[in-house]
Amino acid sequence: MKLLGRIVIIALAAALVIGSLVTFVPNSAATGFAAGRPERQLTLEADQPTTEQSTSAARPEFAGRERGGDHHEGGFGHIIRNAAIMAIIIALVAFGMRWLRRRRDVVWL
């Protein structure tokens, strides 16, 4: 019973975060392509100039997409990159704190 109560508290805290997130994310952006994908022109008409293809209006499905692609592009290199970032943070913070403690510069640490 005690355990169930604690799980419910965790779920409520998570629900609070999700509720706030859904409130803050604009509705138009969150809907995405719910109404269906916009029509794409795959072939050119004979009298149509080719420059039209290069404008962003020709590919509306990419509007709002992250520059440089999203994180799903990472393979095993991503694991190494993230492990390296964590290692740098640990080295800076953990050993920095130890160094400060030894020097007694920051008393509360």
Next chain:
Amino acid sequence: MQTATKLKTGNRSKTNYIVDLVIGMSFLIATAPNATGEPIHEWLSMGLLVMIVVHLLLHWQWIVAITKKLFGNVAWQQRINYMLNIGLFIDLTIIMFTGVMISKTVVPLLGLELPSNMTWRSLHGLASNIGVVLIGLHLALHWDWIVRSSKRYLIQPIAKRLHKPTNQLATKEQSS
């Protein structure tokens, strides 16, 4: 009585270490969905969600104690740790929720269909990048405990196992 308490604390510490090790490894692997494939990424993340709840339940007493005296007399390091953990909880909740919203394996398996969405995908990537930094900070604040526990539960048992055959050989030679 004291020995029993010590044993209980030792077991608890070992459980904490194993749970944390699994969470750390799973998180790193889950950050590379292209390497593992989408289905493994999603199921691993579901497992990670369960393990995070277990981690929170194992540290429940600490959470309650610090929440009660957050604005009272408590060490600054504990206060910073608490704030960081709240940030981490919010970030992990965002990662999990946006992950469910863009799910291609787990959610369709439940018979649900969610609208395709670029915002959730961008948020999922951004939150996971922030998560890497926050988990790095979380590990840094507990680094002394991690080193101590790794020596106790990982390095020492391996070293003992490696040295055992030599010791046994030496005893055999002495007896003969």
